[in-house]
Amino acid sequence: PQTIYLKDYRPFGYYLDDVHLTFRLAASATRVVSRISVRPNVDFPGEFFLHGQDVKLIWAKIDGADVTPVVSADGLTCDAPDGPFVWEAEVEISPATNTALEGLYMSNGVYCTQCEAEGFRKITFYPDRPDVMSVFCVRIEGELPVLLSNGNPTSHGDGWAEWLDPWPKPAYLFALVAGDLVAHSDGFTTMSGKDVALNIYVRPGPDEAKCAFGMGALKRSMKWDEDVYGREYDLDIFNIVAVDDFNMGAMENKGLNIFNSSCVLASPETSTDSNFERIEAIIAHEYFHNWTGNRITCRDWFQLCLKEGLTVFRDQQYTGDQGSHAVKRIEDAITLRSRQFREDNGPLAHPVRPESFIEINNFYTITVYEKGAELIGMLKRLVGDDAYRKALDLYFTRHDGDAATIEDWLQVFEDTTGRDLTQFKRWYSQAGTPRVTVTDDFKDGVYALHFEQQTPPTPGQDSKSAQVIPIAVGLLSQDGTEVQPTTVLEMTATTQSFAFNGLAEKPVPSLLRDFSAPVILQRDQTNVERAFLMTHDTDPFNKWDAGDALAKDVLTKSITENTAPDAAYLDGITAILRNDALDPAFRALCLSLPSEDDMAKALHDAGTVPDPLAIHHAIEALKLTTAQHVQDILPRIQADMIVDGPYSPDAKNAGKRSLANSVLGLLSRLDDGAAAAKQYADADNMTMQLAGLAALLRISKGEDQSAAFRDQWRADRLVMDKWFGLTVSLAAPDLAADTALRLTQEPDFDMKNPNRFRAVFGALAGHSAGFHAPSGVSYRLLGDWLAKLDAINPQTTARMTTAFETWRRYDVGRQDQMRDVLETLAKTAGLSRDTGEMVGRMLG
Ligand code: DPP
Ligand code: ZN
Numbered sequence: 017p018q019t020i021y022l023k024d025y026r027p028f029g030y031y032l033d034d035v036h037l038t039f040r041l042a043a044s045a046t047r048v049v050s051r052i053s054v055r056p057n058v059d060f061p062g063e064f065f066l067h068g069q070d071v072k073l074i075w076a077k078i079d080g081a082d083v084t085p086v087v088s089a090d091g092l093t094c095d096a097p098d099g100p101f102v103w104e105a106e107v108e109i110s111p112a113t114n115t116a117l118e119g120l121y122m123s124n125g126v127y128c129t130q131c132e133a134e135g136f137r138k139i140t141f142y143p144d145r146p147d148v149m150s151v152f153c154v155r156i157e158g159e160l161p162v163l164l165s166n167g168n169p170t171s172h173g174d175g176w177a178e179w180l181d182p183w184p185k186p187a188y189l190f191a192l193v194a195g196d197l198v199a200h201s202d203g204f205t206t207m208s209g210k211d212v213a214l215n216i217y218v219r220p221g222p223d224e225a226k227c228a229f230g231m232g233a234l235k236r237s238m239k240w241d242e243d244v245y246g247r248e249y250d251l252d253i254f255n256i257v258a259v260d261d262f263n264m265g266a267m268e269n270k271g272l273n274i275f276n277s278s279c280v281l282a283s284p285e286t287s288t289d290s291n292f293e294r295i296e297a298i299i300a301h302e303y304f305h306n307w308t309g310n311r312i313t314c315r316d317w318f319q320l321c322l323k324e325g326l327t328v329f330r331d332q333q334y335t336g337d338q339g340s341h342a343v344k345r346i347e348d349a350i351t352l353r354s355r356q357f358r359e360d361n362g363p364l365a366h367p368v369r370p371e372s373f374i375e376i377n378n379f380y381t382i383t384v385y386e387k388g389a390e391l392i393g394m395l396k397r398l399v400g401d402d403a404y405r406k407a408l409d410l411y412f413t414r415h416d417g418d419a420a421t422i423e424d425w426l427q428v429f430e431d432t433t434g435r436d437l438t439q440f441k442r443w444y445s446q447a448g449t450p451r452v453t454v455t456d457d458f459k460d461g462v463y464a465l466h467f468e469q470q471t472p473p474t475p476g477q478d479s480k481s482a483q484v485i486p487i488a489v490g491l492l493s494q495d496g497t498e499v500q501p502t503t504v505l506e507m508t509a510t511t512q513s514f515a516f517n518g519l520a521e522k523p524v525p526s527l528l529r530d531f532s533a534p535v536i537l538q539r540d541q542t543n544v545e546r547a548f549l550m551t552h553d554t555d556p557f558n559k560w561d562a563g564d565a566l567a568k569d570v571l572t573k574s575i576t577e578n579t580a581p582d583a584a585y586l587d588g589i590t591a592i593l594r595n596d597a598l599d600p601a602f603r604a605l606c607l608s609l610p611s612e613d614d615m616a617k618a619l620h621d622a623g624t625v626p627d628p629l630a631i632h633h634a635i636e637a638l639k640l641t642t643a644q645h646v647q648d649i650l651p652r653i654q655a656d657m658i659v660d661g662p663y664s665p666d667a668k669n670a671g672k673r674s675l676a677n678s679v680l681g682l683l684s685r686l687d688d689g690a691a692a693a694k695q696y697a698d699a700d701n702m703t704m705q706l707a708g709l710a711a712l713l714r715i716s717k718g719e720d721q722s723a724a725f726r727d728q729w730r731a732d733r734l735v736m737d738k739w740f741g742l743t744v745s746l747a748a749p750d751l752a753a754d755t756a757l758r759l760t761q762e763p764d765f766d767m768k769n770p771n772r773f774r775a776v777f778g779a780l781a782g783h784s785a786g787f788h789a790p791s792g793v794s795y796r797l798l799g800d801w802l803a804k805l806d807a808i809n810p811q812t813t814a815r816m817t818t819a820f821e822t823w824r825r826y827d828v829g830r831q832d833q834m835r836d837v838l839e840t841l842a843k844t845a846g847l848s849r850d851t852g853e854m855v856g857r858m859l860g
């Protein structure tokens with residue numbers, strides 16, 4: 017397979033002035049006729065090459081005369097006139113047999129599309145690259161009640177409809193949906209007084225009752241983007257469609273967002289508080305793409321973070337505004353430090369803007385998305401809120417309608433602030449997580465902090481240069497009062513010191529407040545100091561982080577030295593738990609322990625080979641000890657956290673339920689599951705029902721409830737995904753593989769449905785102690801199923817191979833077994849380019 021390089025970028029040799037597409041829908045033989053006005057790009061002449069994959073050419077014409085292009089496996093070339101011309105072609109494709117879920121495919125009888133990144137080439141021959149933008153006019157012919165495409169509807173009749181999207185767009189934003197669907201409709205009046213029709217389309221039936229929350233989230237997002245970024249919607253209609261078979265969460269196609277049903281459909285009975293929060297964030301994310309992604313798109317796929325990093329940052333701001341910024345920041349940091357740091361410190365590490373790829377779908381990663389968002393956050397912290405807003409305004413006016421680059425993005429910040437961002441740009445090109453080592457001293461009223469940064473080598477990058485690191489710092493006096501409010505230190509050199517004058521005594525530093533940079537802070541710190549920060553820090557992130565560090569220390573010592581938990585931890589947690597002035601959602605986060613995978617990483621970083629089973633037992637033991645320690649206050653907290661009145665997913669109520677369910681988790685270790693069983697029986701919403709079931713399964717009880725749950729929800733796909741997932745994640749470690757295998761034999765298991773496949777095998781991969789069972793049975797089971805899935809759906813398969821990315825962390829026996837599985841996968845006949853690239857990099 018061919019490697020594509022950023023440095024080889026060259027514009028396309030032609031402009032497309034308009035694109036007309038006619039679809040004659042038929043499940044296994046859809047015909048697509050294209051008519052495109054083409055004009056040579058005199059500045060960059062090149063061959064007339066159109067991408068095409070799995071499309072059968074029926075005929076082609078240039079200016080009305082038949083032509084015979086040279087067709088290959090990835091496209092066609094054709095002799096073209098020197099001046100403007102009209103290209104026409106008819107192709108045949110088969111949506112019904114398209115199980116890869118890229119291009120035009122069918123999901124439960126509904127025609128739908130997924131074109132990002134390079135799916136449009138599976139629909140027709142076309143220059144399928146984001147810098148080729150054009151106005152699309154689409155006619156759909158098919159005997160189906162709903163026929164949708166991008167833009168505004170222009171006309172329709174019996175069995176046909178036409179759509180015109182006036183905004184030039186790249187092919188990856190094309191969408192078509194056709195089927196027996198019903199709309200949940202509403203409207204929004206924009207800031208300049210334009211009325212926009214809003215619809216969420218679902219299949220007739222129970223899904224109709226699950227649209228209201230998503231619609232509210234859409235309207236809140238539209239308003240927020242006007243208020244906070246001054247961005248107004250730009251079409252007469254905005255459609256969302258829910259489909260059951262989808263590789264990603266959702267897709268921002270212009271005016272026609274297509275969603276994985278799990279990321280839009282919600283009801284109190286079937287969705288948890290975290291489902292609601294995630295749905296709200298994803299609806300916002302896709303909507304925000306209308307400006308950051310669609311109106312301004314990417315020049316090439318190496319610039320993916322230009323739209324994704326920025327749009328994730330925007331959806332994070334939005335979620336913070338809907339509830340608590342502190343809680344959102346902690347949640348985001350947990351995700352980043354567990355998943356992105358894991359990627360950044362393993363064989364799949366790559367820069368936020370990669371420089372080469374074989375299959376671009378493999379770069380829709382946590383690094384591009386979440387680390388990409390961190391870079392925006394750092395930029396904003398460095399330039400300040402007002403300058404950030406000015407820079408964004410300039411970005412929107414200067415680049416509207418462009419296919420832009422990271423250079424364009426940084427230039428608007430340089431132009432508005434006068435800052436030189438040359439060094440900042442290294443964040444986009446250097447992979448790996450910087451380690452920042454800190455020491456301090458105090459003399460004559462001067463407190464000095466000394467920092468040293470160092471980024472370990474990553475694949476293809478042996479040495480790194482110093483990066484700009486904004487380090488937000490506050491200082492506390494020994495009695496716990498803040499003597500230096502948050503200030504941002506700008507670290508630019510490899511080693512750098514900062515001094516604070518006029519202090520009466522040596523202060524306690526609170527470093528990297530609000531997680532101001534995606535780095536690993538290394539500092540000798542006692543548990544007494546951690547407990548002090550847990551109690552006194554005014555920065556909620558660091559308050560939480562001190563507890564997290566303390567918990568990691570307690571767990572590490574219990575695993576490596578068999579030491580009982582430090583009283584500092586137990587007392588600190590108790591104080592947080594009983595402090596009613598603290599947000600319940602925050603308290604719940606403080607109660608949650610590091611994940612098993614996080615502990616494996618922590619031990620590995622400290623030079624110990626992690627034993628996943630020992631980690632599992634240590635975490636379970638600490639939960640029990642904690643439960644015993646706080647036993648007396650649990651009933652009071654439980655009573656305080658009761659939410660009266662009808663269910664609402666708002667942050668306040670969700671926070672109370674979150675703490676109530678953390679408490680339930682502790683309680684169930686003391687009362688043999690009595691409270692959990694009661695909660696399960698009494699629950700009138702999914703958050704409480706599922707938490708009751710989970711608490712029971714975690715203590716190896718709840719068999720009856722699990723069976724009842726399955727019977728109750730058999731007809732609801734999304735709830736059944738939860739059941740499949742929970743059954744595997746909470747199986748005893750030695751039963752995880754057997755449980756996953758047994759579930760694949762359930763009549764409801766369908767490997768072609770990515771949600772269901774992920775529910776079972778994503779849960780197995782996420783069950784650290786079960787996945788790493790010493791016999792290697794889980795590795796082999798997952799390997800076998802990935803090989804099977806690859807023939808059906810390469811994209812989802814490739815993504816799930818990341819279960820093996822940490823293989824070098826473990827002991828030789830486990831390493832050998834994991835490497836064997838990867839090597840067997842690599843040798844699979846007909847392995848996809850997607851999976852081949854991932855496996856190759858992990859073995860590399
Ligand atoms: N659907 C994906 C996202 O919105 C890819 N654009 O992030
Ligand atoms: Zn996105």
